[in-house]
Amino acid sequence: MNKSSDIVLEVKDLGVSFEDQEAIGKIDLSVARGEFIAILGPSGCGKSTLLNVLSGLLPPTRGTVSVEGRRMYGPESEAPHVGYVFQEHRLLPWRSVKKNLELVLAASSVSRQLWDDKINDILEILHISRYKDSWPLRLSGGERQRVSIARALLVEPSYVMMDEPFSTLDELTARTLRQELIDIWQRTGATIVFVTHSIREATFLADRIIFLTRGPANVDDSYSVPIGRPRDYEDPRIGQVEAEIVKRVLGVWELEKT
Amino acid sequence: MVVWIILSIIVRPWIPTPVDTVIAMYRALGSGEFYQDLLLTLWRVLSAFAGATVVGSVLGILVGLSRRADAFFRPLLSIGLAVPDPVYIIFTILALGIGEQAGFVALTIAITPFVTNIVRSSVQARDLTLDEMVQVYRIPFWEAFWANLVPQLVPALLTAVRNSFALSWKLVVVVEALGQPEGLGAAIFQSFRLLRMREMLALAILFTILMELIERGALGRLERRLLRWRA
Numbered sequence: 001m002n003k004s005s006d007i008v009l010e011v012k013d014l015g016v017s018f019e020d021q022e023a024i025g026k027i028d029l030s031v032a033r034g035e036f037i038a039i040l041g042p043s044g045c046g047k048s049t050l051l052n053v054l055s056g057l058l059p060p061t062r063g064t065v066s067v068e069g070r071r072m073y074g075p076e077s078e079a080p081h082v083g084y085v086f087q088e089h090r091l092l093p094w095r096s097v098k099k100n101l102e103l104v105l106a107a108s109s110v111s112r113q114l115w116d117d118k119i120n121d122i123l124e125i126l127h128i129s130r131y132k133d134s135w136p137l138r139l140s141g142g143e144r145q146r147v148s149i150a151r152a153l154l155v156e157p158s159y160v161m162m163d164e165p166f167s168t169l170d171e172l173t174a175r176t177l178r179q180e181l182i183d184i185w186q187r188t189g190a191t192i193v194f195v196t197h198s199i200r201e202a203t204f205l206a207d208r209i210i211f212l213t214r215g216p217a218n219v220d221d222s223y224s225v226p227i228g229r230p231r232d233y234e235d236p237r238i239g240q241v242e243a244e245i246v247k248r249v250l251g252v253w254e255l256e257k258t
Numbered sequence: 259m260v261v262w263i264i265l266s267i268i269v270r271p272w273i274p275t276p277v278d279t280v281i282a283m284y285r286a287l288g289s290g291e292f293y294q295d296l297l298l299t300l301w302r303v304l305s306a307f308a309g310a311t312v313v314g315s316v317l318g319i320l321v322g323l324s325r326r327a328d329a330f331f332r333p334l335l336s337i338g339l340a341v342p343d344p345v346y347i348i349f350t351i352l353a354l355g356i357g358e359q360a361g362f363v364a365l366t367i368a369i370t371p372f373v374t375n376i377v378r379s380s381v382q383a384r385d386l387t388l389d390e391m392v393q394v395y396r397i398p399f400w401e402a403f404w405a406n407l408v409p410q411l412v413p414a415l416l417t418a419v420r421n422s423f424a425l426s427w428k429l430v431v432v433v434e435a436l437g438q439p440e441g442l443g444a445a446i447f448q449s450f451r452l453l454r455m456r457e458m459l460a461l462a463i464l465f466t467i468l469m470e471l472i473e474r475g476a477l478g479r480l481e482r483r484l485l486r487w488r489a
């Protein structure tokens with residue numbers, strides 16, 4: 001259990017600007033292996049932009065991103081393997097669930113003999129084995145998001161990013177999936193960077209919460225959630241922590257406006 | 259039908275009655291010449307249609323993906339679309355003579371801009387969020403091309419295929435009438451010159467029916483198969 005010394009993701013002095021508009025001011029961040037961190041910030045502060053940088057889609061204007069000790073976006077540096085659960089499922093609707101998973105496996109470093117077992121295992125864990133050969137559009141929103149989570153975990157990623165993955169689901173489905181996400185995270189030991197603007201969701205899920213200021217984002221604070229696991233979504237302690245966070249965050253988010 | 263019967267009575271020698279036409283159709287179906295012409299024409303339709311579909315798809319994808327190709331081809335494309343088809347046909351025949359290639363080239367050139375245009379706009383309207391997904395998971399270019407881009411173009415390609423097929427079988431008649439000694443279009447034109455209206459109409463109707471059958475049957479089936487993933 002030497003977590004703190006095993007840093008998977010390190011972001012230093014990160015800045016992103018679009019043309020003349022600044023989207024990210026300055027972000028420093030480091031994530032340990034197996035950690036579940038939530039990134040919390042008001043709408044439009046640059047959360048998705050941050051994930052785009054971390055996923056290899058968007059070279060930053062300033063600063064560095066290192067994954068497992070290697071520079072991302074450096075000259076001749078290879079992009080790391082990462083998983084990304086988008087707000088929408090982003091499955092290819094003309095491929096069955098299995099074929100969608102095989103597509104990303106083919107581009108990963110997982111050897112072909114292991115594919116079938118890995119696919120069966122992950123679908124089993126996510127309770128969607130029976131949809132293995134279904135078309136994605138035949139599934140419900142929650143089931144599609146499960147497939148999307150399966151896809152992200154399958155590629156043996158350095159870390160998995162999630163951008164408000166449950167925000168389009170109904171509350172009951174979202175709750176079930178949050179609970180299951182925690183179970184899967186504990187079973188697989190994955191490192192997760194979870195973006196949300198729901199304080200309760202962040203409190204329930206994360207080891208640590210990173211607060212971003214109103215855009216252009218700066219890291220305002222990092223906060224370790226002082227509640228042991230397993231947690232209960234209705235636990236009054238979560239309510240307390242939530243109220244506490246609301247108090248300190250609202251000050252910053254509101255004040256920044258003026 | 260009623261209009262036809264009335265017209266055939268009024269404009270007597272020039273518009274044949276339905277009965278006469280059916281008899282002529284029957285006779286045509288019994289003659290070997292008809293099948294020879296038909297086969298030749300069918301071959302021309304299919305080869306020009308295939309040529310235009312392939313060339314148009316490739317061009318359309320290129321223009322849709324690359325801004326530079328778009329800047330270069332866009333003006334050509336709008337000219338290509340604006341020129342009336344018979345003009346192409348006449349010019350190609352003038353340029354290449356009335357050989358077998360001339361017909362093929364003329365048809366292909368006339369149809370390609372349509373296909374290119376449909377494919378281009380579909381490429382540009384593709385789902386960019388899927389492009390991001392493909393990039394995050396580091397899917398290699400050609401893999402992503404076949405797994406992500408091409409399936410998104412299927413509806414447009416089917417439309418293009420439909421249109422280019424319909425266009426090519428209509429234009430082939432013109433091409434053959436203008437520049438080819440054999441084929442169904444030539445036969446129709448021949449009947450026209452000899453004022454054999456019955457035969458002309460019979461051939462035209464038979465040809466139309468056949469093409470409609472191909473279009474509905476083969477293309478319809480293809481469409482159902484390719485789009486079966488839709489919820």
Ligand SMILES: Nc1ncnc2c1ncn2[C@@H]1O[C@H](COP(=O)(O)OP(=O)(O)OP(=O)(O)O)[C@@H](O)[C@H]1O
Nearest residue numbers: 018023041042043044045046047048049050197215
């Ligand atoms: N490609 C782009 N070009 C120009 N500006 C952009 C681009 N992408 C994002 N922005 C701007 O950057 C800022 C941050 O956007 P971003 O999508 O990262 O916010 P967010 O925190 O994810 O918001 P939300 O909570 O609503 O999802 C916004 O002001 C947005 O308009």
Ligand SMILES: [Mg+2]
Nearest residue numbers: 047048049163
């Ligand atoms: Mg966002």
